[in-house]
Amino acid sequence: MQQYIVRRILLNIFVLFLVATMVFGALRIDSDHVVNTKAAGCFQPGADIEQCKAVARADLGLDSSIPKQYWNYMTDLVQLDLGKTFSDKKPVLDEIVSRASPSIELGLLQIVVALVVALPVGIISAVRQDQWIDYILRFFTIFFLGIPVFVVAVFVILITSRWFEGTLIADWLGPHGLGWVQIWENPIDNLQRVSGAALVGGMATGAIVMRFLRSQMLEVMRQDYVRTAWAKGLRERVVIIRHALKNALIPVLTVIGLLLGTVISGNVILETIYSIDGVGFYVTSAALQFDYPVMQGIVLVVALLLVFINLLVDIAYGWLDPRIRYN
């Protein structure tokens, strides 16, 4: 097991190295664009545009040769220095950290909503398979699986702004504009800023979890040990929760872990629609302004989160299900 973890960590470091190299390479394919944009700012009639470009290039650190730039980038990276933003020369790491809390809060709330919805719905739908309640619940699942998050979000905003303007519903489900209040400063305002997005995103995530949980429950309910539990005369609640659910949850946990990774690493769509100034929102605007250090930084941070959440999920899987052995 320890050997397995060490090998996985080494592989992860290799993956992160690949990610860093790839994002660096992808951004150096076309560095003229950002230089031209920057040079256009200093250009005056009669001045030499090439001179402006040279100044801009030096300013952005793009004047040295590509291998030199790559070496500097990598040595900085090893020292946890992600560079400074092109736009206002602030340290990238600080910028990302300051935007991390909205993203993490939104992601976690989303998972909470998903679980609150998916657990009971998945269990009921499996236990009452092919009865009317199963059909109704499955219809809603397919609805949330099939209809894109941003379409649902746009409709929620449309309905709240058209008919519930100024009411409590609009406060909790509608967008609040940019700006962020920490949860310890003003909990209600803080929660209102993310609640709408978390609810919409959580329903979509919950639909995935619920569908997976249902199929797992159906499989477990047919196992011999569940039949034994019934035969012993245990109550329905005990059989379902203690014998069936516990075993059905193990594979579901991996799905939740993977969703956690994607959800925390910046929910671009929801953050943009609800104007939440998180990592996802930041990376999109950085990409449109060709802010290389920001893009490089966010890609790396997200990749770091993803590979290590994947590792944790795999370890948890082996821990919860002793039948699984890693060699």
Next chain:
Amino acid sequence: MAQEQAVPSLVTPAAEYSLRKRASVWENVLKFIRRKPLGAVGFLLIFILFAMTLGTPKLQFGVPELPHSPLGFELGKPLLAPYDEETNFKNAAGRLNTHAEPSAKHWLGTDGSGRDNWARIIWGARRSLFIGIWALALATAVGTSIGVVSGYFRGWFDTGIQRFMDALQSFPPLLTLILILTIRPFTTEPSLVVAAFALGFVGIPSVQRIVRGVVLSTREQQYVEAARVIGATDARTMAYYILPNIMASIIVVFSTGLGVVILAEAALAFLVPQAVPPEGASWGLMLDQAENDGLATHPWPGIASAMAIALAVLGFNLAGDALRDVLDPRLRLG
């Protein structure tokens, strides 16, 4: 008695069997509808989507940039008569017919520039399917090749490729899309082909992962072993023994992937309108425009485009689910 039966028993049962047991296409379709009603709804939605696209130029659904009547022709006039722009472009007061509510002339109303929403939805379907099919063609072609080779050879080669794919997949997809659509050497300005390429490129890692998983179990089958025993080369084994047997999975990946790509294109157009080509009418761009114009006051362009996106994605999801159950249960979730 025994002799009489001996001869026909050798010939006829086989012939009868093939005559009797082979269900007609319609019987199969009916059976599918009965067993997978939701899947049938999905296929119906996809059929409507394709019918809309194929009918567009023939029925003259107008031009997406111009105002026009719902069907492109007025009832009682010849089908392909030149379209009378004037009457539809202006309303009774002689102004641009902007933000019209749904009526007999404009089934889904008009947008802020007086363009007919229904016609734009139909042209948008063309664009979505064009991008979707080309993106999926790229993603499945490249993804399948990588997946088959990687899963077949395993070992260090496989590990290397898989880690490379892990790295590729940890890029936020939206960022990759924006980068490909704005990098100069590829394009001076965004075009539909580049958009299709970008979306296909982003899809490669997940396609190859699914294909590799299926190949890993297929390569252990006895017929693959038999092929190797009779001396088939690696290339021949992959092309003639493994590939035909994973075709069902590839079809499922293709059909579910189409929904994902159409959704991704719409989401990209909605979130970053400046990065996508404006050709034709895009559902995502329509939704973005509708949001800018104020959904609360003029909801119709938003409702129209959102419904189009939702129904198309829903259709591909439902159909893909049913196909998966029928063709390849191995692919079910994870």
